[in-house]
Amino acid sequence: MLIIQNGYKCDYEMKLFYGFFFDKNEDISVYSNFEYKDGIINVYTEIICFGKAFFEDYYFPFDINGKSKGLIKKVFTAACTKSFCHAAGKIRKINLPWGVMCGIRPAKNVRGLLEEGFNKEEAYKFLKEVYEVSDEKLELAFKVAENEKIILSEIGRNSVGIYIGIPFCPTRCLYCSFVSSDMRISGKYMDEFTDKLVKEIEKTAEIINKMGAYVESIYIGGGTPTSLSAEQLKKIFDAVKSSFDLSRLKEYTLEAGRSDTITRKKLEEAKKGGVDRISINPQTMNDITLKKVGRAHDSEMFKDCFKIAREVGFKIINTDLIAGLPDETPEMFKYSLDEVIKLNPENITVHSMCVKRAASLRMTDTRLTEAKQMNEMLSYTQKRMAEENYIPYYMYRQKNISGNLENVGYSKEGCMSAYNISIMEEKQTIIALGGGGSTKIVMGDRIERIFNFKNPDEYIKRFDEILKKKNEILEILRKGGVYIG
Numbered sequence: 503m504l505i506i507q508n509g510y511k512c513d514y515e516m517k518l519f520y521g522f523f524f525d526k527n528e529d530i531s532v533y534s535n536f537e538y539k540d541g542i543i544n545v546y547t548e549i550i551c552f553g554k555a556f557f558e559d560y561y562f563p564f565d566i567n568g569k570s571k572g573l574i575k576k577v578f579t580a581a582c583t584k585s586f587c588h589a590a591g592k593i594r595k596i597n598l599p600w601g602v603m604c605g606i607r608p609a610k611n612v613r614g615l616l617e618e619g620f621n622k623e624e625a626y627k628f629l630k631e632v633y634e635v636s637d638e639k640l641e642l643a644f645k646v647a648e649n650e651k652i653i654l655s656e657i658g659r660n661s662v663g664i665y666i667g668i669p670f671c672p673t674r675c676l677y678c679s680f681v682s683s684d685m686r687i688s689g690k691y692m693d694e695f696t697d698k699l700v701k702e703i704e705k706t707a708e709i710i711n712k713m714g715a716y717v718e719s720i721y722i723g724g725g726t727p728t729s730l731s732a733e734q735l736k737k738i739f740d741a742v743k744s745s746f747d748l749s750r751l752k753e754y755t756l757e758a759g760r761s762d763t764i765t766r767k768k769l770e771e772a773k774k775g776g777v778d779r780i781s782i783n784p785q786t787m788n789d790i791t792l793k794k795v796g797r798a799h800d801s802e803m804f805k806d807c808f809k810i811a812r813e814v815g816f817k818i819i820n821t822d823l824i825a826g827l828p829d830e831t832p833e834m835f836k837y838s839l840d841e842v843i844k845l846n847p848e849n850i851t852v853h854s855m856c857v858k859r860a861a862s863l864r865m866t867d868t869r870l871t872e873a874k875q876m877n878e879m880l881s882y883t884q885k886r887m888a889e890e891n892y893i894p895y896y897m898y899r900q901k902n903i904s905g906n907l908e909n910v911g912y913s914k915e916g917c918m919s920a921y922n923i924s925i926m927e928e929k930q931t932i933i934a935l936g937g938g939g940s941t942k943i944v945m946g947d948r949i950e951r952i953f954n955f956k957n958p959d960e961y962i963k964r965f966d967e968i969l970k971k972k973n974e975i976l977e978i979l980r981k982g983g984v985y986i987g
């Protein structure tokens with residue numbers, strides 16, 4: 503792989519799109535020449551592939567007067583990547599529904615343009631022309647931007663979100679990219695982890711008081727928090743209740759996750775502890791796939807857990823599905839989605855399968871089919887969700903998703919999760935506790951991060967450092983000129 507750019511450089515983006523068309527081990531050279539003159543961008547791209555040359559001479563009229571530096575950079579970058587993709591498209595046909603739009607938050611691009619003074623129609627036209635995004639994806643991005651704006655406008659001044667990471671799972675799923683350790687190995691740490699976590703909760707409450715802040719949302723995630731026993735979970739719920747002032751708490755979520763860890767007793771403890779939202783994630787309703795990816799539950803078990811959660815009194819239940827699981831066809835995914843819809847959950851989140859960089863997988867016919875089929879699954883989701891009155895309210899993309907696709911949270915009216923939007927849009931300080939979380943301290947446009955240890959044994963052994971890291975929050979705020987009461 504060789505990429506040479508003259509006139510304007512956008513290394514990261516060029517490599518990203520190169521990766522959609524070619525393998526880095528292929529003998530391919532890319533030369534790109536950028537020029538901006540008299541309100542016209544011109545990018546000439548030449549790709550030498552197996553001794554043959556492929557060209558694109560791309561022109562785009564763009565008046566930089568009155569535009570922000572950030573916007574100019576985005577348009578120049580898009581011109582380079584577009585010129586490259588047009589040339590590369592003459593070698594391999596790749597469907598890119600998001601065109602050359604980069605970044606993990608497509609809705610942020612929409613909001614950015616509206617903040618620059620574009621009206622909705624102008625923003626739509628601009629994104630279509632500059633990034634060549636499909637109408638279907640643009641429609642999704644605009645809806646998400648509109649819906650998340652409601653939640654963002656409701657974030658309280660001086661409010662914080664709390665994330666509690668429980669890094670245990672009964673077994674490790676084949677596709678897992680989260681912080682989690684197999685409890686058959688690390689289960690021996692669960693008791694001590696819980697006791698230390700209780701201390702961290704108490705310490706965090708002290709820090710929040712010193713900040714003069716209050717807790718607006720709590721999210722217990724992982725891993726699979728319900729890997730802990732009902733007694734261990736109770737200790738955590740009790741500590742949360744007795745340590746934090748929850749008088750202005752808007753939502754309290756427990757990610758129960760896998761049905762093989764859920765019991766009525768655990769859900770009852772959660773309910774008594776104040777949890778008002780729960781996530782039960784089948785990922786797929788096809789038992790054959792569940793087996794294949796290493797999840798020790800079947801679709802019936804998931805349905806039973808869902809029923810128990812309703813009986814215990816949970817009014818907001820989220821269910822996660824994954825599009826593109828190994829060997830799943832669009833029909834299999836559609837079946838899963840329709841089965842989940844029948845249960846009438848308040849939230850449905852559809853993730854796109856993330857494929858780690860594996861040379862053997864890239865650029866094979868399988869890989870390309872996979873991206874095409876995944877897009878079919880996501881289109882079906884968009885259509886079915888609209889039919890069933892679910893609105894898309896948060897969306898993000900990950901680097902290794904086939905076809906540069908997206909993860910989307912859909913919600914029934916009035917059931918959107920503020921935490922999901924806050925964590926994505928980075929407009930509110932989120933303090934992370936437990937294993938693997940990262941605290942994000944938001945000070946206007948600046949964000950500072952503090953990381954907790956990932957592994958339970960390290961968390962336990964180095965717990966003094968965890969407490970010290972909590973004190974750092976105050977130091978960072980003071981240095982950042984934020985008044986601490």
Ligand code: SF4
Binds near residue numbers: 671674679680725
């Ligand atoms: S349940 Fe989730 S966190 Fe646990 S191993 Fe599976 S994918 Fe990873």
